[in-house]
Amino acid sequence: MTSLMARITAWWHSGSRWPAVLLDATxxxxxxxxxxxxxxxxxxxxDIVLVAGVIALAVRRRFPLAVFIATLPMPLLMGQSAASLIALFTVACATRNRWLLSGCALVYAGLTIAPWWGGGDILAESAWPVWGVYSLAPAGAAVFLGQLLQTKQELSRRLEEISEVREHEQALATQKVLAQERAHLAREMHDVVSHQVSLIAVRAGALQVSTQESVAKEAADTIRTLAARTLDELRYMVSVLRAGGGAGNGLAPQPTLDQLGELVDNAGxxxxxxxxxxxxLSPPLQRAIYRTVQxxxxxxxxxxxxxSVRVQVAQDDGAVLAEVINAAPNRPVMPLPSAKHxxxxLKQRAELLGGTFEAGPTNSAGWRVALRVPLKAMS
Known part of the structure; x- marks a missing residue:
């Protein structure tokens, strides 16, 4: 039974359109x-008006307020109406305008008791609380449930965004640790191993010059040649370690400007x-631009x-400019922890390339990030 419920829940949240179709049909x-x-x-x-109100529920997701208005004759003709309450619930799921929701609930309640307005009981003082609760309670429940579902959906989206941010920050922290370790290895190889191999090559060359024995000369020449090759390999490894620091292995293909479009399209x-x-552009500058935009x-x-976000990469006054400007948020911002690493x-990358990095608010309550590298610094 638990496995069946888990499968149904997974299918319901799979993103398929059929759960929504099934719910609307129900x-x-x-x-x-x-x-x-x-x-x-x-x-x-x-009868035509009542049936049309029920059928209008088929488009309640696209036109929630219009469907609610289309169902308003139903409480006027039959009292409490499930179709009108479903439409009111849909409106509550689509907006947070409290004045609009309060007005819709009051209109529904008024139309519910309108057919009984001419009766003597409704005018009796003792009947007013009963009729008020009877008419307003279902409307209030529909609005409350709609707002509750909307809040739940917003929280789910925010939790997904928080999870993505945490994963990104964890990846950045891992990259920082890896970069520090690679830099430490590069220093050790350059300062210790390279020095010792250079000393071996020098001593082998001195031995080759000073000895008269052919066997010793040949051995010294071999040692000196192998030491020189080892130094070349060490220099290459040191350059790889210092250039690395991205996610995963530094020997993996590094991002270029050709992948910038895919990055922007998949940014969500x-x-x-x-x-x-x-x-x-040199590979280091392409990586810097990619990481800045990312x-x-x-x-x-x-x-x-x-x-909305605008990403621009172009030449500007003798420099290459990578600029990302986002507008002001149109949804509530949830404060999230950040170490600003x-x-x-990005500022360190820009300085290594001889450029500048800027990040700050715009006049329209947005945010601007810009990397500028002079063309003469790349020559």
Missing amino acids: LIAVAGADLAFNHMPGNWWD LQARLETGPLPE EALTNARKHAPGA GLIG
Whole structure:
């Protein structure tokens, strides 16, 4: 039984459109059953209006307020209406405008008791609380459940964003540790191993010059040759270790500007990429631009949910400029922990390339990140 429920839950949250279709069909069936059991026979045009209200629920997700208005004749003609309550619940799921929701609930309640307005009981003072609770309670429950579901969905989205941010920060921390270890290994190889191998090569060369024996000369020449080759290999390994520091193995293919479009498209934001004509850029500069855009997009997703982002990479006044500007957030921002290691790393990259790095707010309550490297620094 538990396995079956787990499978149903996984299918329900799989992103398929069929769970929503099944739910809408069920709600339409419930509204239809409510109409069939509670509606008293009347004029044929009343029946058409009531049936149209039930059928309108099929498009409640796309036009929630319009569907609610279409179902308003139902409580006027039959009292409490499941179709109108479902439509009110949908409106509550789609907006946080409390004035609108309060107005919809009051209109529904008023139409519910309107058919009884002419009766003597409704005018009796003791009947007012009963009729008020009877008409407002279902509407209030529909609004409350809709707001609760909307809050739950927003929290789920925020939790997903927090998980992505935490994974990104964990990856950055891992990269920092790896970079420190690689730098330590590079220093050890350069300062200790290279020095000792150089000493071996020098001593072998001295032995080759000073000895008269052919066997000793040949051995010294072999030692000196192997030591020179070893030094070349060590220099290459030191350069690889110092150039590394990305995720995973530093020998893996490093990102280039050709992958920038894919990065922007998969950022999960309303982001657009603008590129201008560029000269041939060195691999370190391409990596710096890629990492700058990557970090800026991550920060925009983290601190400006729902904001639009513009990414521009082009020449600007004798320099290569990579600029990322996001607008102000259009959803509530949840404070998240950050050590700002990403921005510090980007500034260090820019300084190593002879450029500058800027990050700060814009006049429109957004945020701007910019990397600028002069063309003369790349020559």
